[in-house]
Structures are given as C-alpha cells and as structure tokens.
Amino acid sequence: MAEPLIAFQTVSKLYAGQPAVEAVTLDIPAGQFVAVVGASGSGKTTLTKMVNRLVEPSSGSVLVEGADVAASDPVQLRRRIGYVFQGVGLFPHLRVAENIAITPRLLKWPQPDVAARVIELLDLVGLPQAYADRLPDQLSGGERQRVGVARALAARPAILLMDEPFGALDPITREALGRATRTLHDKLGLTTLMVTHDVQEALLLADRILVMAGGRLLADATPRDLLKGHPDPVVAALIDTPARQARALSALMGAGA
Ligand SMILES: Nc1ncnc2c1ncn2[C@@H]1O[C@H](COP(=O)(O)OP(=O)(O)OP(=O)(O)O)[C@@H](O)[C@H]1O
Ligand SMILES: [Mg+2]
Incomplete structure (x- = not known):
C-alpha cells in the first residue's frame, strides 16, 4: 500500500490537563478530500492545526510524507500545506494581491513570479483581475473566502487545510464555493482536510468524513457508508438530519411529478 500523505499516530493535545484531541489515529492517502465534522x-x-504545527501534540506524532512534522522546519512545512483559517483572516490593511502573495514573498520568490502567480490565482478562484487592488473590506464575504483559498494555494501546496472556509455565507454562495473547491482539489491533485459544521456539505463534497466528539474520532467513513447508518447514536443523529431532509425533498418532488 502507498504511504499515507498525512498520518496521525495516537495523537493527543491537552490544554491545562483537559484533552482537546484524544488518541486520534488515522491515515490520509494522497488525493483524498476529507471532511471533519462535529x-x-x-x-x-x-486536529487540523497539528498538521502544519500551528499546534504541537502533547503526545503521539503527526507525519507528512512519512516524516514527523515535529522534526521539520515550520516555514518549509507550511509551504507544502495551504491553510484557510477559520474566519478567513485576511490582513485588512493589505490589498487582495498582497494578501495572496504573502507566502511567495516569505519564500523570496522573484517579484515577476509573484505577480504572475497572483494573476493565475485570481483566475483559479474565479475573481476578476481588477480585485487585486481592493482591500478586504471592499469585498463581499464570499469573495473574501475566495481570496483566502487563493492565498492558501499560492505556493502550490500538495495539502490544503480548510477550517470552516464557507462559514457565514448564504446557502447558494456556500454551495457554489464548495463545488468550486472540490473542482480545484481534483484539478490540482490536492489532498484536502476541510472542517465544516455543515454535514450535508461534508456528505456531498468529501470522499471521507471524520466525526469528532469530545476530542475523539467517533466515526471515519465514506459518505455512502455513513448514510447507511452508524452504531454510535451521536454519529447517527448527526447524519440523520440531512438524510431525512433529502428524503422529504425527494418525496415532495415525486409528489409534484
Ligand atoms: N489555545 C487554547 N487554549 C486552551 N484551550 C483551547 C485552546 N484551543 C482550543 N481549546 C479547547 O480545546 C477544545 C477543542 O477546541 P477546538 O477549537 O479544536 O474545537 P472546534 O471543534 O474547532 O470548535 P468550533 O467548531 O467551535 O470551531 C475546546 O474545548 C477549546 O476550548
Ligand atoms: Mg474550530
């Protein structure tokens, strides 16, 4: 079997003696789109911040491409791992182009390469080139999220971590951005770990869903398997709501035909 791109080996994180993540073990192969719900x-x-060392485990190891991240240089590591923060977190005083260019600049790319990459990235996430000179507060929420994704992809990472990337968006924009992200994942051959509160979004976009509760990994399965039912009542309840809504909607559509 191929080596997993990301591996958690009995990883725990304690804050003041309280476990935030407890004994998580899992392998993520290259190319997978994994959603984390709970x-x-x-x-x-x-859990996600332990992949790029924004958080260090209290025990256990996180491996990327087989190497313990604890032994890697954080700047080098983050070049290979794009990160979309919870709440996006663009720098408000920096223009869109400058926000997108942060990592390439840190990596001291030549200026013409940085400029060319910004143009390419705006295109990739479906934003007009004219937006390059705008400040974040001159964008809609959905546009800001697109800039967040562009920034995360700037240095051509193999791994994309996204923490609630589409929070606080209307359902139509949210769905469009979700689909666009999945298309980018496939087109760029990424390995994606996406945190979301929206179970339906996770079911529709991801290859695999991790369900967390109280720091523990309660379930780890494909959307199809989760929809068949799960022995844990917390997991079953979480999955049941979108499944019930989908059944109700299809009954409604059937009744109208
Ligand atoms: N820096 C920190 N210091 C102390 N406790 C923390 C810290 N970060 C997180 N925690 C605690 O760890 C637990 C897990 O937090 P975490 O942010 O991972 O949850 P989450 O699933 O992302 O929640 P949300 O959906 O609200 O974003 C919580 O009890 C939280 O209070
Ligand atoms: Mg969170």
Missing part, C-alpha cells in the same frame, strides 16, 4: 469544541480546529 459539535463546537469537539477538537476539529486543534
């Missing part, structure tokens, strides 16, 4: 405070952000 209640607020269940450890989703903590």
Whole structure:
C-alpha cells in the first residue's frame, strides 16, 4: 500500500490537563478530500492545526510524507500545506494581491513570479483581475473566502487545510464555493482536510468524513457508508438530519411529478 500523505499516530493535545484531541489515529492517502465534522469544541480546529504545527501534540506524532512534522522546519512545512483559517483572516490593511502573495514573498520568490502567480490565482478562484487592488473590506464575504483559498494555494501546496472556509455565507454562495473547491482539489491533485459544521456539505463534497466528539474520532467513513447508518447514536443523529431532509425533498418532488 502507498504511504499515507498525512498520518496521525495516537495523537493527543491537552490544554491545562483537559484533552482537546484524544488518541486520534488515522491515515490520509494522497488525493483524498476529507471532511471533519462535529459539535463546537469537539477538537476539529486543534486536529487540523497539528498538521502544519500551528499546534504541537502533547503526545503521539503527526507525519507528512512519512516524516514527523515535529522534526521539520515550520516555514518549509507550511509551504507544502495551504491553510484557510477559520474566519478567513485576511490582513485588512493589505490589498487582495498582497494578501495572496504573502507566502511567495516569505519564500523570496522573484517579484515577476509573484505577480504572475497572483494573476493565475485570481483566475483559479474565479475573481476578476481588477480585485487585486481592493482591500478586504471592499469585498463581499464570499469573495473574501475566495481570496483566502487563493492565498492558501499560492505556493502550490500538495495539502490544503480548510477550517470552516464557507462559514457565514448564504446557502447558494456556500454551495457554489464548495463545488468550486472540490473542482480545484481534483484539478490540482490536492489532498484536502476541510472542517465544516455543515454535514450535508461534508456528505456531498468529501470522499471521507471524520466525526469528532469530545476530542475523539467517533466515526471515519465514506459518505455512502455513513448514510447507511452508524452504531454510535451521536454519529447517527448527526447524519440523520440531512438524510431525512433529502428524503422529504425527494418525496415532495415525486409528489409534484
Ligand atoms: N489555545 C487554547 N487554549 C486552551 N484551550 C483551547 C485552546 N484551543 C482550543 N481549546 C479547547 O480545546 C477544545 C477543542 O477546541 P477546538 O477549537 O479544536 O474545537 P472546534 O471543534 O474547532 O470548535 P468550533 O467548531 O467551535 O470551531 C475546546 O474545548 C477549546 O476550548
Ligand atoms: Mg474550530
């Protein structure tokens, strides 16, 4: 079997003695789109931040391409791992182009390469070139999220971590951005770990869903398998709502035909 691109080996994180993530073990092969769902405070952000060393595990190891991230240079590591922050977190005083160019600049790319990459990225995430000179507060929420994705992809990472990338958006924009992200994932051959509160979004976009509760990994399965039912009542309840809505909608559409 091919080596996993990301591996968690009995990873725990404690804050003041309290576990935020507890004994998580899992392998993510290259190319997979993985969604992380679970209640607020269940450890989703903590789990993802251990991949790029924004958080260090209290015990256990996280491996990227077979190497323990604890032994890698954080700047080099983050070049290979794009990160879309919870709440996007663009620098408000920097223009769109400057926000997108942060990592390439840190990596000291030549200026013409940086400029060319910004043009390419605006195109990739479907934003007009004219937006390059705007400040973040001159954009809609959905446009800001697109800039966040462009910034995360700037240095051509193999891995994309996204923490609630489409939070606080209307459902239509959210769905469009979700689909655009999945298309980018496929086109660029990324390995994606996306945290979301929206179980339906996770079911429709991801190849695999991780369900967290109280820092533990309660379920790890494909959308299709999760929809067949799950022995854990927390997982079953989480999946049941979108499944019930889908059944109700299809009954409604059937009734109208
Ligand atoms: N820097 C920190 N210091 C202390 N406790 C923390 C810290 N970061 C997270 N925690 C705690 O760890 C637990 C998990 O937090 P985490 O942010 O990973 O949850 P989450 O699943 O991302 O929640 P949300 O859906 O609200 O973003 C929570 O109980 C939280 O209070
Ligand atoms: Mg979070």
